[in-house]
Amino acid sequence: IALAACSPSASSGGDGDAGAGDNPYGLITPGEIRVASLGDAKPYTFTDESGEFTGFDVELFTDVADRIGIDKVVFTGQDFSGLLAAVANGQYDVGVAAIGITDERKQTVDFSDGYLAGYLTVMASPDSDITDEDSLAGKRLGVVQGTLQEAYAVKNFTDTELVRFPDNNTAIAGVNSGSIDAHFLDYEAAKEYAAQFGLENAIDIPSFDAPAGFAIAKGKDEFKEALNDALHDAMEDGTWKELYEKWFPGSPMPDQYLPSDEQGEGE
Numbered sequence: 393i394a395l396a397a398c399s400p401s402a403s404s405g406g407d408g409d410a411g412a413g414d415n416p417y418g419l420i421t422p423g424e425i426r427v428a429s430l431g432d433a434k435p436y437t438f439t440d441e442s443g444e445f446t447g448f449d450v451e452l453f454t455d456v457a458d459r460i461g462i463d464k465v466v467f468t469g470q471d472f473s474g475l476l477a478a479v480a481n482g483q484y485d486v487g488v489a490a491i492g493i494t495d496e497r498k499q500t501v502d503f504s505d506g507y508l509a510g511y512l513t514v515m516a517s518p519d520s521d522i523t524d525e526d527s528l529a530g531k532r533l534g535v536v537q538g539t540l541q542e543a544y545a546v547k548n549f550t551d552t553e554l555v556r557f558p559d560n561n562t563a564i565a566g567v568n569s570g571s572i573d574a575h576f577l578d579y580e581a582a583k584e585y586a587a588q589f590g591l592e593n594a595i596d597i598p599s600f601d602a603p604a605g606f607a608i609a610k611g612k613d614e615f616k617e618a619l620n621d622a623l624h625d626a627m628e629d630g631t632w633k634e635l636y637e638k639w640f641p642g643s644p645m646p647d648q649y650l651p652s653d654e655q656g657e658g659e
């Protein structure tokens with residue numbers, strides 16, 4: 393992968409340099425944000441029938457970008473396994489794809505504050521006998537390479553044969569064809585596939601300790617701080633809540649991202 397010829401922050405030099413003024417966030421192309429995303433992680437990030445990127449994460453990030461004065465946001469689909477490296481080496485300004493914040497990933501990239509805490513889901517066909525983690529022993533379980541699901545399964549499902557896929561679509565095709573017994577993916581994406589193929593959630597595992605965040609290259613503190621301020625504004629004025637209800641109707645809503653005067657109320 394050709395490293396970015398010269399990262400804009402290098403070319404814009406230190407403070408006071410005219411360059412820093414027109415590219416304070418060290419963007420690859422001033423005035424435009426290049427986003428590494430996924431095409432098939434509906435309803436978080438996906439391409440709709442017209443090929444446009446959309447979904448909860450896409451609309452939240454686009455709102456945040458607008459708040460920091462950047463209205464040109466270009467999304468590109470990637471395999472998840474290569475996404476963080478592509479952000480770290482300057483091919484993209486940010487990664488947006490329900491990317492859970494973990495210490496291990498923080499060795500490669502920096503993250504914004506968290507914006508979505510939910511569940512990891514093992515999904516299988518209705519006639520499967522998978523009902524809990526123990527019943528996965530001896531089974532073939534799909535995981536998308538590089539995901540938290542892969543790391544969790546390696547650590548916890550030691551008697552299960554893991555089959556790695558580049559993306560959810562190919563893994564779900566594996567479940568439907570019977571070549572694997574179940575697939576391990578994100579809760580809301582599982583709900584979409586359940587509706588589409590009559591598959592079911594067999595196990596839901598909380599991932600509240602690894603909320604999704606926007607991934608950016610290390611050392612871009614001005615960009616990170618601007619994203620965080622805008623993200624918190626979007627939570628405080630109810631934009632986050634509106635998008636959550638639009639894209640995850642009926643799902644339990646974590647209250648830490650609601651306007652402060654709505655926090656602490658019932659579930």
Ligand SMILES: NC(=O)CC[C@H](NC[C@@]1(O)OC[C@@H](O)[C@@H](O)[C@@H]1O)C(=O)O
Binds near residue numbers: 433490508603
């Ligand atoms: N887009 C993907 O396939 C990402 C899969 C996986 N997402 C986990 C997660 O960020 O999904 C959104 C929320 O539920 C988070 O709590 C969760 O850790 C990961 O970060 O590895």
